[in-house]
Amino acid sequence: MVVRNDTPIEKVTSSIFVKREDLATLPPGPPFSKTRGLFQHLFLLSRLGIRCVGYVETAISMAGWAVAWLGKKMNMKVIIFDPQYKDDSKFPLPLHRQKWRQFGAQLVKMKAGRACVNWYIARRWMKKNVHQPWKLLPLGLPLNETALETFAQARKCIKDFPTIVVPVGSGTIACGIARALYRNQRLVGVMSRTGDVRRKFKFVVKWCEYPTHVDIVDPGYPYTKKVDIKTPFPCNPYYDTKAWQWLLEHEDELEKPILFWNIGA
Incomplete structure (x- = not known):
């Protein structure tokens, strides 16, 4: 076995929870979930x-x-x-x-x-x-197998969260979550590098039954910009921490409880 069948959801605050997909890959593999698929x-x-x-x-x-x-x-x-x-x-x-x-x-x-x-x-x-x-192999590993494995994970655990926030690089993990969305949910993908929001949105929603429930936001970070803020769980400063910071800044605008999908550490 190279990946865990399930990773835990941990409570961060009374209204924010984190899906610890940074634990998806077993050592000595890397601490991120793109190994799925x-x-x-x-x-x-x-x-x-x-x-x-x-x-x-x-x-x-x-x-x-x-x-x-x-x-x-x-x-x-x-x-x-x-x-x-x-x-x-x-x-x-x-x-x-x-x-x-x-x-x-x-x-x-x-x-x-x-x-x-x-x-x-x-x-x-x-x-x-x-x-x-x-x-x-393609840049960023935008593999259908990874999106489908992420869908299987998400479908088991997202039902009770009106809002899911996920970092978006290639968008592959967001594709899997988008496919798993229920009718009353919203997925917010936070881009880890500034770029073409519309193009990224189209890439993600082609997997989604409810495309109006997906938002892609661009905080404007350069790709190699590192965000050094303290996080209550291991978080990759080039990818996930950017999305975590966006969540903290916009928490009041989001329906709760919120699930933060932590891809890597």
Whole structure:
């Protein structure tokens, strides 16, 4: 087993509760819930004959950690495209590189830049250098399997909460929760990086039976902006803490009780 079937809901205040999905992945995997569905996706790829997967990492993501860990479990070769910065000590990259190497991934240095551009550079590299069946995984791991696994989690536990607040990066976790919404509920997705709100909304609500019950908000954070506030539970300062801060600032506007969906720590 690589993920827990259930994670706890903890009471934070009389009106705010937290779904501890940062506990979804069993150690030594990363403390975030996108591992849900990733195992199934890699298993399917292996059944289709894929022997090598690549992933283009960013300065702050834990996705490469998950890919390296699960790839090793499945005897797949993993290649992590490692962004190079003049000073990466302010990011969690040193720890993440340690994890990639711990699980046997090959690291390929890549100039830091726009991830969508680097993805195509990485694909060209793999075409030239990998001589076995391979696949370059999509940026941010927006996997249907992850959305469906999140839906299964949410459907079991959200019914008593009129408002659910979730951080939104790729939007994959929000997709699963949106699919699980009941008629009288509202989902608020808080973007961890400033961007196209309408595009993100369309991505999430295509999973949803009640699209008018979904809101995507953009507090305006740059992607690598770290929010250092004290939280009553482990919370990722590049993703989840941004949504937690938004919740605290807008609590009076939200119907209660509120469930905060904590993706990672």
